[in-house]
Amino acid sequence: MAARGAQGLVLQCDDHRGQAVLTFGRDDVAYLTSDAGAAALDEVARCPLTDASRVADVAAIRSRYAGRSTALIETTLLRRKAAPKLAGLADVSGWLFTDEALQQATAAPVAAHRAARLAGASVHDATCSIGTELAALRSTAAFVMGSDLDEVRLAMARHNLPDVALCRADALRPVSRDAVVLLDPARRSGGRRRFDPRAYTPPLDALIEIYRGRATVIKCAPGIDFDAVRRLGFDGEIEVTSAGGSVREACLWAAPLAVPGVRRRACVLDRAEVVTDADPDDCPTGLPGRWIIDPDGAIVRAGLVRHYGARHGLWQLDPDIAYLTGDKLPAGVRGFEVIEQLPLREKTLRQALSAQDCGALEILVRGVDVDPDALRHRLRPSGNIPLSLVITRIGSGAGERTVAFLCRASVGS
Incomplete structure (x- = not known):
């Protein structure tokens, strides 16, 4: 235009x-x-x-x-859009934003979590944009500074955080020493997501190479291919964080900042739970217990379902499926109490739903090609009681079968 x-x-x-x-x-x-x-x-x-x-x-x-x-x-x-996302981080009622910068800005709970891990350190945010990470870091870090190549976003950051040292610099040309470098490469351009980490701005492979050996923290998209990151030469800890029931990001903590022996970490901020691959993973496979648990997305994304199950005395329905089961529900966790186990046959399911006076029906699916919305429409529940249907694959090869568990979601969920 x-x-x-x-x-x-x-x-x-x-x-x-x-x-x-x-x-x-x-x-x-x-x-x-x-x-x-x-x-x-x-x-x-x-x-x-x-x-x-x-x-x-x-x-x-x-x-x-x-x-x-x-x-x-x-x-x-x-x-107005920023107020709920950044609540508790700063008073953003007078801040300046661009739409793209706000979309990529770290949500307040996640930024606070990262700032807590960096407490007492000197930190240089080398892709500071309009300053959201700096707002969290200034309350925990011994020293904090920011830089960005985009002069407009940098001018906005100067307005938003007048008490923080800022300079214009290219993240691919380091300008600080003896500081933890925080990097948040852009994963959007013109509203489009970039899925290849080498297409980030700056490119992830270039950042890993340029800052090799330094204490760096690199924020990435939660769906990033962990194996691809390792192939780029990253040898530290990959942390997946969720807040508000959603997986928010994957964060790469370079070896100087990583906890020894930890390669993957899941942080569920809603209940302050941390699971790592250094935890025990002796989680057996067995028949369904009283409850079925769909673990938090950060735990699933980090590949730590077995570790989480072992911690809470749960077991898997199938070694390749993320659902867990047990006779006791972990505190603060949403679960599904099994009423009946059924085959995935629509006539049978419809009869079971009618017998239970099912009204609102939630359908969860793992390992099976089922469209929950289309199935719900065909089942036509018309009763009064809200129920859940958990559909999954159990077994493999000749012993593989698809099952459906008719459940009640836990109270307060």
Whole structure:
């Protein structure tokens, strides 16, 4: 679309999503951080900008602020979006963001967790962007500084964190010594995700090579191929972290920072549980107990299901499937109490659901090609009691079978 100068606000068309993408320039940041810009932001913040009022609100803002209206509206909406994600990290009501920077920004619980692991260290965030990691680190680190190559995001970081030392620098050209280097390479471009770590910005393979031997912490996408990371030469600890019931990231802790003997770690922040591959993994396989447990995604992603099961006295239904079972539910963990074990035959399932007066039906599937939504539609539960259906494969070869467990989800889940 139209551009407002080389250093001004740019609206581009993202072909992948067909949506307008807002790119801030240096003069936009200068305006938003000026007295006039701050006053305008205060005024725009009073507009609801809801679906019902947006057309009228935008028209009013444009009539008053003309060419600055898009930056003011976008900043206001991003601040509202950032508030729940960064709650507890900092007061972000006056921060500046870009949409892409906010999407990649670390959620507050995860940033706080990493900052706690780095307590007392001198830390250089070499891809600081708009400053979310720095906000967590400044309360735990002995010294903290940030740098970024993107001058617009760096200007935003200066506004967001005026008490933190910042400089413009390329993460591929180290500018610090005797400090832990935190790196968060961009995994999006124009709204598109990049799945190949060599296509990150900066590329992951280049970062690993350039900082080899140094104490580094590199944030990656949770779905990154661990074997591929090892092939790139990384020999430290891979930590997978979940918060709010979702896997948030994989983090590469270089050997100087890794716990000796630990190569994989899962951190479930919601219940402050840590599982590592140094823990015992004597988790047997056996018949279903009273409960079926679907372990937290961080535990599954880190390949630590057996270690978690051994810790809590659970066992596996199948050695290759992540479901665990046992007669006692671990504290604070959602589980499924088995009512009945059934074959995966729709007529049989429909009869069992009717007999149990099933209404809302949750369907969980592992190891079987079943579409939960399509199956739920075909089963047509119409009763009053919410139930769960856990479908999985058990055994292999000639002994392989598919089973369905009709369950009640644990109270409070």
